Amino acid sequence: NAGVTQTPKFQVLKTGQSMTLQCAQDMNHNSMYWYRQDPGMGLRLIYYSASEGTTDKGEVPNGYNVSRLNKREFSLRLESAAPSQTSVYFCASKTAGSNYNEQFFGPGTRLTVL
Amino acid sequence: AQKITQTQPGMFVQEKEAVTLDCTYDTSDPSYGLFWYKQPSSGEMIFLIYQGSYDQQNATEGRYSLNFQKARKSANLVISASQLGDSAMYFCAMRERGYSTLTFGKGTMLLVSP
Numbered sequence: 001n002a003g004v005t006q007t008p009k010f011q012v013l014k015t016g017q018s019m020t021l022q023c024a025q026d027m028n029h030n031s032m033y034w035y036r037q038d039p040g041m042g043l044r045l046i047y048y049s050a051s052e053g054t055t056d057k058g059e060v061p062n063g064y065n066v067s068r069l070n071k072r073e074f075s076l077r078l079e080s081a082a083p084s085q086t087s088v089y090f091c092a093s094k095t096a097g098s099n100y101n102e103q104f105f106g107p108g109t110r111l112t113v114l
Numbered sequence: 115a116q117k118i119t120q121t122q123p124g125m126f127v128q129e130k131e132a133v134t135l136d137c138t139y140d141t142s143d144p145s146y147g148l149f150w151y152k153q154p155s156s157g158e159m160i161f162l163i164y165q166g167s168y169d170q171q172n173a174t175e176g177r178y179s180l181n182f183q184k185a186r187k188s189a190n191l192v193i194s195a196s197q198l199g200d201s202a203m204y205f206c207a208m209r210e211r212g213y214s215t216l217t218f219g220k221g222t223m224l225l226v227s228p
């Protein structure tokens with residue numbers, strides 16, 4: 001039981017390049033999330049998918065797109081990377097239900113855009 | 115207005131002492147949940163403790179307890195008998211009714227000295 005996995009762990013891009021961050025969970029969770037973490041800013045929600053087949057914008061969606069490929073997988077795409085997207089990206093998942101259920105996080109992807 | 119405020123950027127405590135990390139929140143929703151996560155230097159996000167807005171008692175999990183003062187809208191994390199391994203960044207987060215998303219504070223860095 002791997003929990004939430006993310007690939008890659010590290011990535012360096014040049015401005016204007018595109019890439020897709022992959023996330024998968026094996027806990028049969030309904031909801032999945034993408035966050036970015038910047039120094040002094042905490043975690044900010046980029047996009048989320050409350051259930052398979054749905055996606056919604058979070059606090060900072062500009063410059064990103066997402067795909068909920070199936071119940072297990074939720075990918076984050078940067079179409080044209082910018083230095084402002086240098087950050088650590090976390091994927092998380094949660095089972096459906098009450099407010100109680102905590103989100104489980106992946107190990108993160110450290111992205112640098114030059 | 116910030117939904118989650120953590121006013122202490124950094125805290126220092128000696129090993130075996132107790133420490134309180136502050137968190138205040140802002141919501142008009144009567145149903146909400148409050149979470150604390152720990153992020154050690156290795157980067158992963160670890161769920162610590164949860165408090166529901168209707169819970170009658172303060173939540174406890176081992177050495178972690180949550181000092182929940184609803185009228186003051188505060189949900190402070192208390193760590194008893196600090197250990198060196200408690201050195202980490204700590205994040206307070208809130209989920210409001212009807213939302214599956216979490217809003218995070220900016221975090222408090224805790225350093226435990228021998």
